[in-house]
Amino acid sequence: MLVSLLRRLIQATFVLVAMTVIVFLGVNVIGNPVDILISPQADQAERTRLIAEFGLDQPVWIQYFEFVKGALQGDLGTSYVFNEPALKIILQHLPATLELAVAATLMSVAIGIPLGLYAGLRPKSLPTRIIMAGSILGFSLPTFWVGMLLILCFAVYLGWFPSSGRGDTVTVFGIPWSFLTLDGLQHMLLPAFNLALFKTSLILRLTRAGVQEVMPQDYIRLARAKGLSNRRIVAVHVLKNVLIPVVTVVGLEFGSIIAFSVVTEKIFAWPGMGKLIIDSINVLDRPVMVAYLMIIVVLFILINLVVDVLYTILDPRIRLNAGRGR
């Protein structure tokens, strides 16, 4: 276990190094921030001074090494726009996205797994047909459209939930959180549901497929032949086997919610990272873009690690210390 975690860490370092190169080069290809940031009225001397201040007069590889040098000291550069450390700006916006992502993931698991179990156990019943038809809608309706409909229905006509913002927050450890207040929760519900819709459909279908795969297995027949109740068979013998693929997808999807919650955040004016990164791209705020991408990479690596550990807990056949190039 320890050996394999160590090996994972080494792999993660390689991924990080590779990502810094890709990200840095990629960001350098798209546009020149000088054109946007410096007022057209500025004279040539002023331009040269600013370019030198941003470090943009240096060749790309020197810029890269400057960045790596800073990154190793926890400094991912200073935002051109806010004139503050990029990392600090990202971290200010991260909690909002994180709590939205967690809420959406919890919601999709809480709805998707029970519905998927039901659909798998009673494949021909009427509720199953409705569930499966609904999941197709969940897959295919575009997020922005559903988001706007949700605002229209529940915020504008019914007035049950607010349409934008985070609402009241409580500051814990110097970070503002919405989920600790009722008002914050109300604000969170619609955007979280909007994000959860696709994931719910995915988890639901995965669970259903899992149930249909597990039910005809001999060990389920044996469990029934042992005289166990249906409830115990489903909750103990079926569920744990079904969860194995579901955990992987939930993990990956959690990462993708964080990375791609842009649309929902924009619609519900949720002040998270997604909104920040769109704004930063618009003004070519390179340090913020780079810092954001690096944070996302680190998050993905962490999530994968957690998924791997969960995997070994669920499935004893997979042992991290078994080696074999894992």
Place this chain on the structure above:
Amino acid sequence: MIENRNIAMQGDDVAENVRKAFEMNRPPILSIRDLTVSFLNNETWTPVVRDISFDVGRKETVAVVGESGSGKSVTAMSVMRLLPAETSRVQGSIMLDGRSLTQMSDEEIRDIRGNEVAMIFQEASLNPVYTIGFQLVETLVRHRRMMRNAALAESVRLLEKVRIPAARTRLNDYPHQLSGGMRQRVAIAMALACQPKLLIADEPTTALDVTIQAQIIELIKHIQQEDDMSVLFITHDMGVVAEVSDRTVVMYKGDMIEAGPTEQIFHHSSRPYTRALLTSIPQLGSMTGKSEPEPFPVVDHTTGEVTPPDPADRSVVPAPDPMLRVSDLTVRFDIRGGLFGGVTGRVHAVEDVSFDLFRGETLSIVGESGCGKSTTARAIMGLVKPKSGQIRLDGGELGELSAEMKVAMRRKMQMVFQDPFASLNPRMVVGDAIAEPIARFTDLSARGVADRVAELLELVGLAPDMARRFPHQFSGGQRQRICIARALALNPQLIVADEAVSALDASVKAQVVNLLLDLQQRLGLAYLFISHDMAVVERISHRVAVMYLGEIVEIGPREAIFENPQHPYTRTLLSAVPVADPSRRHMNRGLDETEIKSPLRSVDYVPPRLPIREVAPGHFVRQVS
């Protein structure tokens, strides 16, 4: 036929039979009358089991035997009410000890399951994600209302009862950490948890190696006597039937053909189907005194008419040079682990294997799982890279040929695999599957390819117009014929058949073996026949090689290996094969829990090269360490 309960007395166990006769007079533990089971298929109810009636007496073993699709498992499942209620309908009566199982509420039947009637299935029936202990405790808590600690102690006792070594430490193991035989022992322990009156064993030994199968059968017999339990044994193997059962029920396509004492079924059956089944099962020892292979006699399922095997000369034409010569073949697989992926162990899959194979000859390689027989075949086909050794086909050394030459050489040898469904692409019509190698390697026109496909299908006994069908439209036996046709497409000289008939039903197996023998004679093929089934090997081979832990321990003419085995392992293997002779049933082999050894060794292991001596012309035996 149910009334027919006279017991064949045998001098040495009169007391046993008196006890049995006494038991017989008590009402049976399980009584099935007019059982008809129907499945819902496209909105119509199709009967899959029709009018079955039989009893299982107290302390009696009844075997239900039949080929796949005979309804034997469905019968067993309907006793336990394990068939899905929505898609199956059970009519008739099933009485357990005077109570009707079919009339019970779901709650009542659950109290019976695992408690009064227990069931074991094929080997992989333990839940892979829970420990052995968890699964044993579960049953004890459910039916015997035990507390956790008491249940754990009882679990250890149960595991010891089924002779699992170091039972206490096994409780925390997961199923995959145990061998197949040990897993089946655990399942039996679980079944015994509540001292059931009836044990239903549904093909419990089918997936096991032959020596392990013998152990499990012996264990079930032993426990049955210990616990005074009745056993309903579902199997397709007449050899197993003869070993275990007092009475036998023969089923065919959902109908009960006959039921009666096992001796009577085996020796005096009047039913054509039973006789056909008995004739078509490969029986070890049926070839004693014959040196050449011989096809199975063919028995008509409805008339019972026996067509004796074609008496053609099947001897190998002597040739100065072998077609295939394998010398000192060694295949090892590295096991990697640790932080930097270093080699932590090595599987010595094939160790110093040498043999010759002549034109028109069948050499069988036999052995149990992990002995290296399949790896040898794969190394010859070039599917795994040998560590050392030479493989010469028609004098050409395969390792030294150019890539182009290798392809040409490969055309001379083809492979047939075990699972005929998995080795045919389900989305490709079989004609295309057979045509693929022809179109790739010959200059025939489209018309010519189609003609060749038709010719090949006829050669293996199928109709040419079947070329347009998909694999799922064929039965298992027909699919294997298609695989053989595909292997023959390029006129090979050597066919490597890796367990090619192992997955087939007895009568189909006989037909495919007959086809292989027929093709050999017509086309002069050489076969490398890989199998664990000693009885089939006895039919088909000219020579036999016995492999154990990667090495050939004995090789020689078939007659010599089967009638005069020299190596202890060969003898173990031969004595473990179930013999279709009910009179041997009361022979007690003794309980044994020897596991099949693993060829996984440490990195620095150097295999001992034990000398081989020739005990008779062409009969070589490796010295025992």
